[in-house]
Amino acid sequence: MPVEDGRASQSRFTVNSSTIAEAVFMAVLILMAAGPLSGMIAWTHSTLSATISRGATQVESTKNLAEQLMAASDKINGLEKKLADNELELTKLKQEAKDVNRLRSLLNLKQSITRSTIGADVTGRSPDNWFEQVIIDKGKTDGVKLGAAVITAQGVVGQIAQEPAESTSVVRLVTDPEQKLGVVIQRINMPGVLRGNYKNPPIIEFVPVGTPVDIGDKIVCAGDGGIFPQGHPIGTVSMVRRDTNGTTLSIEVKLADNLYDLTHVLIVPPISL
Numbered sequence: 001m002p003v004e005d006g007r008a009s010q011s012r013f014t015v016n017s018s019t020i021a022e023a024v025f026m027a028v029l030i031l032m033a034a035g036p037l038s039g040m041i042a043w044t045h046s047t048l049s050a051t052i053s054r055g056a057t058q059v060e061s062t063k064n065l066a067e068q069l070m071a072a073s074d075k076i077n078g079l080e081k082k083l084a085d086n087e088l089e090l091t092k093l094k095q096e097a098k099d100v101n102r103l104r105s106l107l108n109l110k111q112s113i114t115r116s117t118i119g120a121d122v123t124g125r126s127p128d129n130w131f132e133q134v135i136i137d138k139g140k141t142d143g144v145k146l147g148a149a150v151i152t153a154q155g156v157v158g159q160i161a162q163e164p165a166e167s168t169s170v171v172r173l174v175t176d177p178e179q180k181l182g183v184v185i186q187r188i189n190m191p192g193v194l195r196g197n198y199k200n201p202p203i204i205e206f207v208p209v210g211t212p213v214d215i216g217d218k219i220v221c222a223g224d225g226g227i228f229p230q231g232h233p234i235g236t237v238s239m240v241r242r243d244t245n246g247t248t249l250s251i252e253v254k255l256a257d258n259l260y261d262l263t264h265v266l267i268v269p270p271i272s273l
Contacts, residue, residue, distance in 0.1 A: 102152070102263060102264050105152070105154070106152065106153055106264055106265075106266050108153065109151075109152075109153045109266060110266060113268065115229070115268055115269070115271065116143075116268075117267060117268050118142055118144060118266070118269075119138075119264065119266055119267075120138040120142075120150075120264070120266075121137045121263065121265075122134050122135070122136055122262045122263055122264070122265060123135050123137045123168070129176075130260075131173065131175045131176065131196075131198040131199050132172060132173060132175070132176040132196075132198075133158075133171055133173060134158075134171050134173065134259075134262060135168055135169070135170055136150070136168065136169050136171055136265060136267075137167065137168060138164075138167070138168070138169060138267060139165045139166050139167045139168045139169050140165065140166050140167075141167060142167070145160065145164070145269050145270070146160055146162070146164065147160060147161075147227060147270050148160040148227075148267050148269045149228045149267070149268040149270070150171045150265050150266070150267055150268075151229070151232060151265065151266050152262070152264070152265055152266065153266075154233065154256045154257035155232070155233040155255060156181065156221060156228060156232060156255075156257075157173060157174065157257065157262065157265055158171045158172050158173040158176070158179060158259075159171065159227070159228075160172075160267070169267075171265070173259055174194065174196055174202055174234070174255070174259070175196040175197065175198060175202060175255075175259060176196045176198075177196045177197060178196070179195075180193055180194065181194040181221070181234070182194075182221070182222035182223075182225070182228075183219050183234055184219070184220055184221075184222050185211075185217050185218075185251075186217065186218040186219065187214075187218065188211070190213065191222055192204040192205075192206075192207055192251070194219070194234065194253060200252075201238055201239070201253055201255070202235075202252075202255065203251065204250070204251040204253060205248070205250055206248045207248060208248060208249070209242060209246070209248060209249055211249060213237060213251060214240075215237055215238065215239070216236055216237060217236065218235075218236055219233075219236065219237065219253050220232060220233055220234060225270075226270055226271030227270045228268070229268060233256045234255065234256060235253040235255040235256045236253065236256070237251055237252070237253060238252045238254040239251070240252075
């Protein structure tokens with residue numbers, strides 16, 4: 001009986017020792033695995049934290065950049081508007097300065113002409129006869145008469161070719177082919193007749209071949225008939241060409257004033273009236 005008890009005790013001890021050894025071995029394995037695993041977890045956590053931090057920084061940076069771009073765009077738009085307003089104001093000032101200079105020139109011309117004159121503003125022109133006539137704001141009640149000359153300080157504009165209305169008049173321009181004007185080539189004192197040619201330069205026709213006319217020669221009013229002031233500028237010779245008949249010349253004239261940018265004119269009634 002005691003022998004049996006010794007064997008039973010030995011068997012229980014062996015089982016218990018084996019179980020403990022296995023438990024210790026498993027614990028060691030767990031500890032060995034837990035070390036790298038915890039490091040990996042820590043590395044993963046650190047990496048994720050850094051990535052999230054970088055992402056948040058980039059998002060914030062992108063947001064700040066977008067706000068800066070929007071602010072810069074608003075500033076540029078404001079500057080562009082201010083520049084456009086300044087350019088518009090500058091244009092207006094230039095036009096006003098031009099008008100003042102024209103008015104000053106007309107006043108000086110009015111004082112230098114011995115004949116009575118009437119100042120007028122150009123109020124319009126018809127698209128249907130852009131190169132033939134303009135409308136001015138003076139008429140019968142202002143003393144405007146049929147046949148009166150219309151000029152600026154720079155040169156001849158045209159003539160009152162229709163009976164004036166009470167407060168307006170129609171001016172037939174020197175660019176109208178129906179408008180003819182006695183002229184003189186000043187340098188050689190050569191007379192001629194100027195005829196309008198619509199948008200093209202007016203022409204002095206039938207000048208004899210051999211006439212020593214040159215580009216740049218000044219053309220002035222002949223003053224015959226007491227309509228246009230004698231010696232008033234008309235323009236300068238811009239081209240000389242031989243006519244098809246071979247015996248005469250046609251002389252193109254560049255007008256002294258721009259008839260498509262008229263604002264103020266001077267009306268000179270005919271001497272005969």
